[in-house]
Amino acid sequence: MPIKIPSSLPAADVLMEEGVMVMSEDQAAKQDIRALRIAILNLMPKKEETETQFARLIGAHPLQIELTLLRPTEHTPKTTSQAHIGAFYQPWNDVRDQKFDGLIITGAPIEHMPFEEVTYWDEISQIFDWTQTNVHSTLGVCWGGMAMINHFHGVKKHVLDAKAFGCFPQRNLAPSSPYLRGFSDTCVVPVSRWTEMRQDEIDAVPGLTTLLGSDEVGPCLVEDPDHRALYIFNHFEYDTGTLKGEYDRDVAKGVPINVPMKYYPDDDPSKPPQNRWRSHAHLLYANWISEIYLTTPFDIDQIGESRKDRRT
Template identity: 40%
Template sequence: MPIRIPDALPAHDILESENIFVMTEYRAMHQNIRPLNLLILNLMPTKIVTETQLLRMLSNTPLQIQVDFLQTASYTSTHTDIHHLQQFYYTFDQIRNRRYDGMIITGAPLDYVPCEETLYWDEVCKIMEWSKTHVHCTFHLCWGAYAGLYYHYGIEKLDMPKKLFGIYSHEIRKETSPLFRGFNDNFLAPHSRATDVRLSDVEAIPELEVMAVTETGSLAIAKTTDSRQFFVTCHAEYDRDTLALEYERDMKKGLTTVDVPVNYYPDNDPTKVPPITWRATGQLLYSNWLNFYVYQSTPYDIEEIN
């Protein structure tokens, strides 16, 4: 089934070329069903890449989804064409009176930056507070997860001496959870971060439950016991070359805290094409979240979300 996006969005042609069913706004308006309304707060500098990655994951369900994109007003990305932002993105003041079935707060390249020193921290806090009454279920991704854990529960993020960078195996702590429907006992997913939290700090909060951890014992997925907030530190939506591009970027910067991404290149050789070993993880993670925690529990009358 389709994902509903504007015809002119750059991701439209990319997804159609991959035989992913995207629906025009005109066709969607003439179907007698209510789509899920989803909001993506995109904090990544390469917004079009992130848009495409997330839309690819969200498209693999029998649900029609209306996606809105949100940018910060307190900081404007310099890596994305201003016309793209003006055409496809809202600011918070433009959507603050709307309600959404689901929301994704993306990561951001903010390793080693304290939350309060982030240029748009006050605005993100305002949006996270608003989400508690205007969004049925929020999916905090990577930096968004650390921001959410800190804002909602006061859990401090920690700087890691070495970046967690590569493809890691994960242990599922809640095997019966619908979130892991179809998963193997252990699953693979990329990480690209120099930020962490103490697992014990998360486990100490009665409203939080740890869902999965990395093979290194780092938090991978947590959620609230009412399933209204998810905190995910892995990047199951990444493309084949995402880590390669990040590695090349970091090498050009002369960073000494980054090694070749683990379990990524064949024979650990950056000249070889990396295989995708996490595609099923990504499709299942986002599909299960949408189906079991958004679609099946959100009210039919979206105005009843509170």
């Protein structure tokens, strides 16, 4: 089954060119099934790029997905046209009475700021609490994951002396986890951040389990079953050229930046980078959606009524 998104969303053309099945509202209405409702709270400045990256991963699953794009009500993005925002995004206040099977909270370029100094932190905190009653499973990515684990557990983020930047091997620490079904013993994941979460501080919190981690850049994927959440501190969703774009941008601006590690062949930026994470990215998101499908109530209004697994 395909992903259901507005046909005029720029991501639709990109996904169709890549062979991802995209369905219109009229086509979806003819199918006698309940689509999984998945929302993306998109905090990234390049919203169209981010929409495409996540829609590509969740749209590859055989289940029908109804995608909703959200933004904080109290924050007006300045890097995306207001026409695009107005056409495709809903402020969170407009959907807070609705229920969703899944929610993805993206990263945001505000890593150096203390959480409480973020202008929309109060609303983000409300959204985190709202997930416990209105969302069956939440995926916090990079800053989104760091903010969420801090909100629920007080785990702090720490500023790095140098940016963690490149493609780093991650060890499979929980091979029996349904979220890592089909994963190799190691996988490569793009990393691009100035902050980190520390493994010993995560280990000190009862109930949290690190599923993927690296000796070089720390924990990557953490499961929080009590809050029906996964926290991903790295970027499975990145395109092949995303790290290159970040590197070229900083070089052009004269910002000190290292060549992303283990990304270019022979660490030579003149050579085209190679994507070594695509298959595991699809596996992770497919496994996440499968777990949602197996455990979410058929009656979407029952989401949040019980924390117990509804697998049948």
